[in-house]
Amino acid sequence: MEFAEQRRAMVELLREQQEISDRVAGALLAVPRHLFVPGVAPEDAYRDEPIVTKRDDAGLPISSSSQPAIMAIMLDQLGVEPGQRVLEIGAGTGYNAALLAHLVGPSGRVVSVDIDDGIVTQARRHLSAAGVSQVEVVCADGAQGHAGPAPYDRLIATVGVWDLAPAWLEQLGADGRLVAPLDLRGVQASVALERDGDRWASRSVAPCGFMRMRGPFAGPEVVAVLRRDPDLMLALPEPREVGDVPAALDAVPVEIAVKEMGPAHAASFSLWLALHEPRWCALSGKLGRGYGMSVGLVEGDSIALLAPEGSHLARGKGATGAGVAAQGHGPGGAGLAAELAGHVRAWDEAGRPDMSALRVAAYRNPAPVTGGETVVRKHHTTLVLSFS
Structure with a gap:
């Protein structure tokens, strides 16, 4: 064949x-x-x-x-x-x-x-x-x-x-x-x-990561193309104003070392960050030497991302260290990097809850009011999230 x-x-x-x-x-x-x-x-x-x-x-x-x-x-x-x-x-x-x-x-x-x-x-x-x-x-x-x-x-x-x-x-x-x-x-x-x-x-x-649904049933997510050939895209959970992110990414980053995390941990931390931080963002496309995604915080003309120590994702520069760092780019990058590192510490102290341990219950609206869990309300359903 x-x-x-x-x-x-x-x-x-x-x-x-x-x-x-x-x-x-x-x-x-x-x-x-x-x-x-x-x-x-x-x-x-x-x-x-x-x-x-x-x-x-x-x-x-x-x-x-x-x-x-x-x-x-x-x-x-x-x-x-x-x-x-x-x-x-x-x-x-x-x-x-x-x-x-x-x-x-x-x-x-x-x-x-x-x-x-x-x-x-x-x-x-x-x-x-x-x-x-x-x-x-x-x-x-x-x-x-x-x-x-x-x-x-x-x-x-x-x-x-x-x-x-x-x-x-x-x-x-x-x-x-x-x-x-x-x-x-x-x-x-x-x-x-x-x-x-x-x-x-x-x-x-x-x-997982997929292109979003189009048409009347599309959600509020926003994906902006920052660069073409090779691709670099910025995703936000909902529309909001950001500054000149491409220029910020060209700047040499400020690094704050954080605890190691493998690919599975990175996905779980992404969920943690999204549930706790309204300034959450994801950068995807050609990062470093290959295609991938990095999560972080974006505000104004500044952005902070998780990346290998010593790397420069947007410029394709490979890592020189063995660890992971919160990298801040732009005028407010150092402050955002410190906040991102704080979120990593909080996630680590919570036991690094893994996405595979996530439980999702979907109710047709109107949904019952619950306590102690994370509630995400949609147009037709309400999601109740908890970790086992």
């Missing part, structure tokens, strides 16, 4: 880094990703990296083939079985729909919905080229789902969602499961939810 060796190498690398079920690994081995990103060299198509496939007029990425590691996590969260009906929100290149089609088998059905007719046409073309026939790609607002084949056994959103659309909950069967990159005050977490009495309760939570 063409490029089978590249797929095998990709799956082996993923399995070294994370747990992947045999069924999901089998789908990744069987489905040729390179056919879904025809403008990309095949050797690049099988890297564990997202591939941007469409941008808006401002240069902001609005569609992509997601990072395979994240796709594998979410597919395992979804727990698709042969013969099931699956609704996908966000068609993208069609690659994830093809993986779903492999998992449901010839007796199952996959419906993928996207608001962008150009993306729909592209996904259909790619699926046809890959010989995948049991996927229906529909051009419509994903917030409305697709009622025709309902009820569905599984629903997965491959775009960042701010709220749970009522149509999704109504179109899922009694034993259905929903997996979505859910916004938690600006931080995304892939949350698997099932019905639990009068609410939806999480069965698993994992860090």
Whole structure:
């Protein structure tokens, strides 16, 4: 099979880094990703990296083939079985729909919905080229789902969602499961939810990062393109004024050393910071020597970010030390770095609560008033967050 060796190498690398079920690994081995990103060299198509496939007029990425590691996590969260009906929100290149089609088998059905007719046409073309026939790609607002084949056994959103659309909950069967990159005050977490009495309760939570949903159901998040080629973007949980952040990032940072944290810890700290700090921000794109994301605080013409000691993220300068630092850029950068370091200390003293220990309960509005937990109110649902 063409490029089978590249797929095998990709799956082996993923399995070294994370747990992947045999069924999901089998789908990744069987489905040729390179056919879904025809403008990309095949050797690049099988890297564990997202591939941007469409941008808006401002240069902001609005569609992509997601990072395979994240796709594998979410597919395992979804727990698709042969013969099931699956609704996908966000068609993208069609690659994830093809993986779903492999998992449901010839007796199952996959419906993928996207608001962008150009993306729909592209996904259909790619699926046809890959010989995948049991996927229906529909051009419509994903917030409305697709009622025709309902009820569905599984629903997965491959775009960042701010709220749970009522149509999704109504179109899922009694034993259905929903997996979505859910916004938690600006931080995304892939949350698997099932019905639990009068609410939806999480069965698993994992860090993730997706382009946000467009259309009437979009949330208040703001993503600004700071630089093109290579990309550098600033994300805020809601609209607010910031200053000349690109100029601040060009300045040599002030560093305050903080305690070490690995990738899993960094994701958990991001959630902690978002729940405790209204000036939270995330910088993503080409950082240092590769693509990634860093969280921090932004105010006026200044920004502070977590980064390897001795690095300069915006300039692509590699680290010279082995630790982690709160780096402040711009005229108020030193003060923001000190505040960011304080948040790291508070998170550390709280026992470094991990995102995998997060429990999410979603109630249809109006929701009960609770105490002692974090409550995030949306338009249609209220989320109650707690750590086990």
